[in-house]
Amino acid sequence: MNIEEQEFENEEEWVSKIAKKLVDSKMDGVALLFLESIGPTSHVWSQLARLYFQPLFILIGPDSEKLLAFAEKPENIEKLVKKIEEYQIQKEEEKKREKAEKKRKFWFFKS
Numbered sequence: 255m256n257i258e259e260q261e262f263e264n265e266e267e268w269v270s271k272i273a274k275k276l277v278d279s280k281m282d283g284v285a286l287l288f289l290e291s292i293g294p295t296s297h298v299w300s301q302l303a304r305l306y307f308q309p310l311f312i313l314i315g316p317d318s319e320k321l322l323a324f325a326e327k328p329e330n331i332e333k334l335v336k337k338i339e340e341y342q343i344q345k346e347e348e349k350k351r352e353k354a355e356k357k358r359k360f361w362f363f364k365s
Contacts, residue, residue: 265324265333273337277345282338289338293331300326 276285292299300322311318324330 264320265330268321268324269330269333269337273334273341276338277341282342286335286338289331289335293328293335296328296331297326 276282303325304322311322
């Protein structure tokens with residue numbers, strides 16, 4: 255396995271983790287709005303982040319440079335948007351399944 259494949263797997267892993275975290279914390283709507291608005295100009299925004307928020311990246315840890323490099327590519331932003339939408343659909347289906355399960359479980363209590 256070469257370096258490019260390892261980085262690609264790492265990016266896919268990041269996309270999945272970030273999307274899952276956003277959907278679980280119910281920040282998916284805000285994140286989608288933000289990502290869709292900065293998507294085409296993500297390279298510019300990541301450069302501004304490097305300039306102005308560099309002192310805060312100490313809090314993120316050693317992966318902050320990788321995160322900025324990830325955010326520079328518009329195709330990565332698009333992957334993240336698609337993954338968030340995918341997790342939203344999964345969560346809605348789980349809610350519907352749970353609701354149907356509750357109705358089926360307690361149908362004899364209704365009058």
